[in-house]
Amino acid sequence: MSAVVACLLALRDQFVSHAGEGWTCGLPQNGRMHTMGFPGRENGQVTQNSEAREDGKQMETTLQKASRSPAMSEPSSVISRPELSSTSRHAGRNFHEVFQLRQGGYSDLPSSKISDMMKSTSLDNAPTQSLLSVVNGILDEIIERKNGEIPYHLAFLLRKIVLEVERRISTQAEHIRNQNNLMKAREEKYKSRIRVLEALASGKIHVSSNATNGKAHVAAEPVHQMKMEKDKFEEKKQLLEEDLTKLTKDKESVTRMTKDKEDMARFLNDKEDIIRLMKEKEEMARLMKEKEDTVSLKKGKDGDRNQSADEHIAKPIMYKDELISLMKEKENYKVTIMKLKLELEAMKSSCEKSHSLLETKNEDVLNLLKDKENSGNIISQLRQELATARRSHETYIQDLKTTALQENRDFEQRIKEVELKLEDSTKRGRHLEELLESRIKTWERKEIMLNQFVGVQMQNIQDLRLSSVSIRHEIQNCQKRWSEELSGLGQSLKVLANASEKYHATLEENRKLFNEVQELKGNIRVFCRIRPFLCNEDHKSSTTEITGDNGELILANPAKIGKEGNKLFKFNKVLGPTTSQDEVFKDIQPLVRSVLDGYNVCIFAYGQTGSGKTYTMV
Ligand SMILES: Nc1ncnc2c1ncn2[C@@H]1O[C@H](COP(=O)(O)OP(=O)(O)OP(=O)(O)O)[C@@H](O)[C@H]1O
Numbered sequence: 001m002s003a004v005v006a007c008l009l010a011l012r013d014q015f016v017s018h019a020g021e022g023w024t025c026g027l028p029q030n031g032r033m034h035t036m037g038f039p040g041r042e043n044g045q046v047t048q049n050s051e052a053r054e055d056g057k058q059m060e061t062t063l064q065k066a067s068r069s070p071a072m073s074e075p076s077s078v079i080s081r082p083e084l085s086s087t088s089r090h091a092g093r094n095f096h097e098v099f100q101l102r103q104g105g106y107s108d109l110p111s112s113k114i115s116d117m118m119k120s121t122s123l124d125n126a127p128t129q130s131l132l133s134v135v136n137g138i139l140d141e142i143i144e145r146k147n148g149e150i151p152y153h154l155a156f157l158l159r160k161i162v163l164e165v166e167r168r169i170s171t172q173a174e175h176i177r178n179q180n181n182l183m184k185a186r187e188e189k190y191k192s193r194i195r196v197l198e199a200l201a202s203g204k205i206h207v208s209s210n211a212t213n214g215k216a217h218v219a220a221e222p223v224h225q226m227k228m229e230k231d232k233f234e235e236k237k238q239l240l241e242e243d244l245t246k247l248t249k250d251k252e253s254v255t256r257m258t259k260d261k262e263d264m265a266r267f268l269n270d271k272e273d274i275i276r277l278m279k280e281k282e283e284m285a286r287l288m289k290e291k292e293d294t295v296s297l298k299k300g301k302d303g304d305r306n307q308s309a310d311e312h313i314a315k316p317i318m319y320k321d322e323l324i325s326l327m328k329e330k331e332n333y334k335v336t337i338m339k340l341k342l343e344l345e346a347m348k349s350s351c352e353k354s355h356s357l358l359e360t361k362n363e364d365v366l367n368l369l370k371d372k373e374n375s376g377n378i379i380s381q382l383r384q385e386l387a388t389a390r391r392s393h394e395t396y397i398q399d400l401k402t403t404a405l406q407e408n409r410d411f412e413q414r415i416k417e418v419e420l421k422l423e424d425s426t427k428r429g430r431h432l433e434e435l436l437e438s439r440i441k442t443w444e445r446k447e448i449m450l451n452q453f454v455g456v457q458m459q460n461i462q463d464l465r466l467s468s469v470s471i472r473h474e475i476q477n478c479q480k481r482w483s484e485e486l487s488g489l490g491q492s493l494k495v496l497a498n499a500s501e502k503y504h505a506t507l508e509e510n511r512k513l514f515n516e517v518q519e520l521k522g523n524i525r526v527f528c529r530i531r532p533f534l535c536n537e538d539h540k541s542s543t544t545e546i547t548g549d550n551g552e553l554i555l556a557n558p559a560k561i562g563k564e565g566n567k568l569f570k571f572n573k574v575l576g577p578t579t580s581q582d583e584v585f586k587d588i589q590p591l592v593r594s595v596l597d598g599y600n601v602c603i604f605a606y607g608q609t610g611s612g613k614t615y616t617m618v
Pocket residue numbers: 530531532534577607608609610611612613614615616
């Protein structure tokens with residue numbers, strides 16, 4: 001197709017350059033005039049050349065636009081699309097007439113018809129078939145003629161039509177491509193919807209997924225909300241369970257501490273027992289000391305007493321040993337008591353701390369237990385809500401499943417329809433591509449022919465240039481002659497003007513005289529017309545009329561005698577039964593002329609019914 005455009009551009013350039021060189025066309029080839037001229041050449045006006053140049057320029061801009069456009073789809077018409085649509089109906093009715101070739105060849109067409117065909121509205125609204133038939137017709141003519149002669153305006157028309165057809169083909173191809181893309185996008189959309197619906201039906205929908213348009217998204221929203229609520233509830237439940245485990249742990253620690261407390265109390269009891277024992281021991285030690293003192297006093301007083309007394313002495317020694325050991329034990333006990341006291345104090349302080357901690361823990365435990373009760377209530381409520389929500393969710397899912405199935409079926413059906421349409425459109429596309437290829441081939445053939453035609457035309461142009469020079473000389477001679485003749489004509493025109501003035505004066509005078517004659521004939525004239533007997537009338541039953549000259553009429557009545565039998569009447573004129581309508585009009589004609597001269601005239605008929613008034617007037 002681009003090759004055709006390039007060829008047409010070259011053709012245009014050649015034509016325009018020739019037009020710029022003062023190529024007046026319409027000049028004879030081989031010494032004879034043919035229709036190579038611009039459309040207005042027939043009128044003999046040289047200004048048509050500028051029109052042709054403008055047309056050429058317009059064509060140039062249109063061609064440049066068409067060739068620059070990548071899709072070649074810009075409208076070649078100067079008229080905008082809305083204007084076209086408004087005029088398209090009217091134009092649609094006329095384009096058949098415009099592009100119809102009634103008789104003869106395209107080269108024989110008048111320039112007005114060609115300009116009609118070249119109008120952008122006609123081209124835009126003409127069916128492609130008609131345009132192609134015109135192109136074929138022109139090319140056939142070129143082939144038939146063999147010498148390649150073709151009028152220049154036909155070449156222009158051919159170029160315009162070729163451009164229009166090319167534009168249409170490119171726009172159609174673009175349209176088909178767009179339709180294909182649209183179909184694919186729709187298919188993708190439907191597929192994604194089906195996927196969403198399937199996911200919905202199986203309950204595996206991910207709200208964050210990208211298939212979020214249309215009904216699927218709307219259906220996924222309540223499910224998502226319910227899921228969120230469920231998650232929240234589970235989180236709460238988990239927190240409560242954690243609190244519960246914490247509480248149990250605290251409880252265990254509290255029980256452990258109470259055990260420790262009990263142990264501590266037991267230990268304190270033991271300690272008190274030990275203290276009590278220590279006191280008893282001290283008492284015992286004191287008693288032993290007193291006893292020793294009393295024994296030492298008795299020793300001094302009774303020196304010589306008997307050996308039995310030695311035995312008594314040996315006994316306190318034994319006690320002394322025991323006492324020493326007891327003292328040692330006592331000291332040990334003292335140390336341990338001190339240690340125990342310290343431990344006891346530490347234990348007391350820790351016990352107090354643990355006691356206060358225990359109290360706070362107890363309070364916490366109580367609070368936690370209350371919370372637990374509350375949360376238990378909340379959990380039961382939430383469980384109920386969850387159960388109801390689950391039920392509603394199940395019903396909703398059921399509904400969704402049914403709708404999804406329905407939608408699935410619908411979508412499958414639609415997909416089938418779309419697939420069918422797609423197949424159809426691809427078939428159409430293939431068909432159009434084939435058509436396009438075949439057309440490209442034909443256009444290539446036509447391009448070759450056009451090239452040949454251009455060669456021939458170039459030759460013609462050379463001839464035309466030569467002949468144009470001779471014609472120019474002829475025109476100059478003619479102009480000289482015409483100026484001489486015009487000066488002669490001016491003089492004769494002056495004479496004629498004088499004569500016409502005289503003629504008008506005479507005419508006026510004549511008119512006046514004529515009307516005077518009419519007045520002289522009589523301002524009031526009475527004519528009598530006697531109509532002939534009609535077929536159904538009895539000739540004998542009527543009176544006899546005798547017309548005299550000078551407008552006299554005598555009526556004879558045989559039934560009466562004397563003067564009564566013959567009565568004389570006088571009129572301006574009497575028209576007998578044989579008088580024709582033309583004769584009657586000859587008498588009226590001068591009055592008609594007076595009316596045209598501006599005089600008032602009245603003509604009326606009088607007589608009895610059926611006497612012939614209407615007949616005469618009409
Ligand atoms: N000069 C004539 N030659 C032949 N036929 C005539 C002539 N005059 C009248 N007639 C015929 O006589 C008949 C009556 O004529 P017409 O209708 O003109 O009469 P009229 O006076 O206009 O009647 P009315 O007063 O009823 O309108 C028509 O059929 C017409 O053709």
